[in-house]
Amino acid sequence: MALITALGPITIDMYLPTFPAIAQDLQVPPHQIELTVSSYLMGLSLAQLFIGPITDRYGRKKPLLFGLSLYLLATISCALSTSFEMLLVARTLQAFGAASCIVIPRAVIRDHYNTQDAAHALSLLMLIMGLAPVLAPVAGSFLGPIVGWRGLFAIMLVVALLLIALCVLKLQESLPPENAVKLSAKTISSNYFGLLCHRNFMAFALSGGLGMAGLFAFIASSPTIFITQFGIAPENFGFFFGLNAAGLILGSQISVRMLRKHASIKVLKTALLLGLISSVTGLLLTLTHLINLPLFMICMFSLSACLGLINPNSTALALKEQGARLGVASALMGCMQFLFGTLASSLVSHWQTGTALPLFTCLCVCIGISFICGRHIGRA
Structure with a gap:
């Protein structure tokens, strides 16, 4: 399940270093190629809403194989694209296939484990999820000049072929036949409406979704902050970016150990408090012009580690009471996460000050609401 989940970040990040080559080959401005990332993220968000009900009706394995097969066909289209428009459509279809790789693994894990054990398993899943965004651009930088962007x-x-095998x-x-949910417009709308009105689900889903939206904001603004503000050489960018991803990995492994002695809700509340302290500290340092590269790295590393604890525990708690609608619940969580992430990254991209102020302001808002939802609204 962790390997399948990692397919999404690999698909987003691996081809990023080859944007100039793609633009030259397809004869479009380089900034236009960025739209292929936006179309992928939007497709990834919306497709999950359709996959959730399907996996609650037909089980986990068949929809996952269908999604991987669609991803396979779309990836062939990407490699054979002869125009920007063809690549844009192929990337959107690729996202529809990859969406099953986000929704279904969470449902499979929750099928097998109770809340505490699910949080443990999801923490282990975060290890590979944390490695994928780091290794994919590095692999793309190394392999791109050798095999080209089509390669x-x-x-x-x-x-994708290996994952299908x-x-x-x-x-x-893992879905018992007796838990299959009828696939109808009334049932689907009823399930989604029920989730939107479910206090615990919404509290923990917002807690995790808004927390991860902060991570998207960091990804979007990191080149400007590291290269423009702190003067890091572009070739060293991957190292500093990777350190923050290492914080995500560290946090997920700390979560594994904490869950052996503490309840998932306690781990989540502790992580939310520490995450809020990290983001507020970063904002205060930025406003007082005391921020420098080491202090920025300390704040972001600490926050990334907290997110490594927040995400798996908020996910496990959100899915705790969802029974036969686990697929729909996982889909709605994923959709919210990527929509919030897209919005947060867009905001910091458009609000350019040449400093870390937009990032830490966005982080304080996201983590602040996440803190309120996880600590004061949700109940274990």
Whole structure:
């Protein structure tokens, strides 16, 4: 499940270093290629809303194999694209296939484990989720000049084939037949409406979704902050970016150990408090012009580590009471997460001051609301 979940970040990040080559090959301005990322993220957000009800009706394995097959066909189209428009459509279809790789693994884990054990398993899943965004751009930078941008999509194709083989050989259906939900417009709308009115689900889903939106804001603003504000050489950018991803990994592993002695809700509340302290500290340092590279790294590393605890525990708690609608619940969580992430990254991208002020302001808002939802609204 962790390997399948990692397909999404790999698909987003691996081809980023080859944007200039794609623009030159397809004869469009370089900034236009950025739209292929936006279209992918938007497709990833919306597609989850459709996949959730399908996996609650037909189980986990068949929809996952269908999604991977769609991803496979879309990736071939990406590699063979002869125009920007063709690449844009292919990337959107690729997102619709990859969306199943986000929704279904969470549902499978919750099928097998109770809340505490699910939080433990999701923390382990975060280890690979944290590594993927770091290793994918590095791999793209190394392999891009050798195989070209079309070759990178061919590598994604091979990864998808391996995952399909693993699913066929290893994955067993985890949805009991008696828990299958009727697939109708009335049932789907009723389930989604019920989730939107469910206090605990919304509290913990918002807690995790808004927390991860802060991470998207950091990803969007990190080149400007590291290269423009702190004068980091572009070739060293990956190192400083990777340190923050290491914080995410560290946090997820701390979560694993804390869950052996403490309830998931206690781990979440502690992480939310520490995350809010980190983001507020960063904002105060920025407003007083005391921020420098070491202090920025300390604040962001601390916040990333907190997110490594927040995400798996908020997910496990949100899915705790969802029973037969786990697929729909996982889909709505994923959709909210990516929509908030897209909004947060867009805001910091448009609010350019040449400093870390937009980032820390966005982080304080996101983590502040996440703190309120997780500590004061949600109940274990």
